[in-house]
Amino acid sequence: MKSNTIISQSMQKFISLIILLLFFTISTAQNRFGNPEVDTNQIQKNFSDWSNYQGKNIMLSRDFTALDLQSKEISKESFLDQLANGNCIPIRLKSEDSKYYYQLFEIEAGSDTSIKATINQIGFDALKNYKMEGTPFPKFLFKDLNGKLVSNESMKGKIIVIKCWYIHCTPCIREFPQVNRLAEEYKNRKDIVFMSLAEDAPEKLKLFLARRPLAYSVIPNMKVYMNEALQLNSFPTHFILNKEGMIAKVLPNFESLEVALRKVSEM
Known part of the structure; x- marks a missing residue:
């Protein structure tokens, strides 16, 4: 019985260690580029708060590192496409360098419906503009x-x-x-x-x-x-x-x- 108890305690410690390692790995992955500069839930409570934030802090035409919902780096085109056609808002991450990091976060079910509609339009315009870059300007x-x-x-x-x-x-x-x-x-x-x-x-x-x-x-x-x-x-x-x-x-x-x-x- 004593031997079984020791094995059980060792197993519990091992499982606890695995959980801690998983938590650390996930946290590190999420924080590698920085943490959101605003509360991602609170900013969606009403259209005015979100609109003020979007207007002052998110410039989709600038050069930025684009991150998806899982904090993985993606292309700018994919990022803009998800804004135009998905259910996401862009949030800037705090970072120690001078680069810009924008991450997608899911729009909460209770958010103002005007937020999604406006983001889809902003994303559509930004994606169209981005696709024009690198092409010849029309003859004039x-x-x-x-x-x-x-x-x-x-x-x-x-x-x-x-x-x-x-x-x-x-x-x-x-x-x-x-x-x-x-x-x-x-x-x-x-x-x-x-x-x-x-x-x-x-x-x-x-x-x-x-x-x-x-x-x-x-x-x-x-x-x-x-x-x-x-x-x-x-x-x-x-x-x-x-x-x-x-x-x-x-x-x-x-x-x-x-x-x-x-x-x-x-x-």
Whole structure:
């Protein structure tokens, strides 16, 4: 009996050790990239909290390490596809380095239904933009408000920054001071061109820009081109074209534009 008791106690210790090792292994795997910077359950309680977090902390157009529900590294395309078509929210992880780590977490059953619908749309737009990167920018021959003609051929050998907008787009107008500062920052770079495509007619644009100046050249009557050639459904949208006329980045706001242009201009 004593021998059996000793064996039983040894077995219990062995099982306990295995459990501890498994727990340590799982914890290490989960924490290898860092822990969530917010409570993943609490952030889903209401749409306002999630929307504020998403807007300030998640930029899907930037370069980031993408992680799935099991904390495994996946491609950015797969990550965006799951946001567009799945039941996930992206959360940034705390990390000791300067890199960005975004992980997918399942949307809880009791969460505001608007969260899922909005994430699916954000994911769809981000995935579409991502797939455009590395492809040629559609052929163009534009005339700006000053009568200057620009085309794919005339812009060869230059980095082109393009802002797509229209007069009644509040987010588009709100970032005017920021994009103007960006254009000023690069004004001595003769190999960088700032150009904007606007939906509106020349007369309306001239009246509007007299009150709200834009430091980009402005191409009027671009609604059809933006809808059909670029297939845009979100404004503002920014493009950065490299010197070969390929789309280097497609971006939804100034914050991601500033970082991306710095990288492209240093290549």
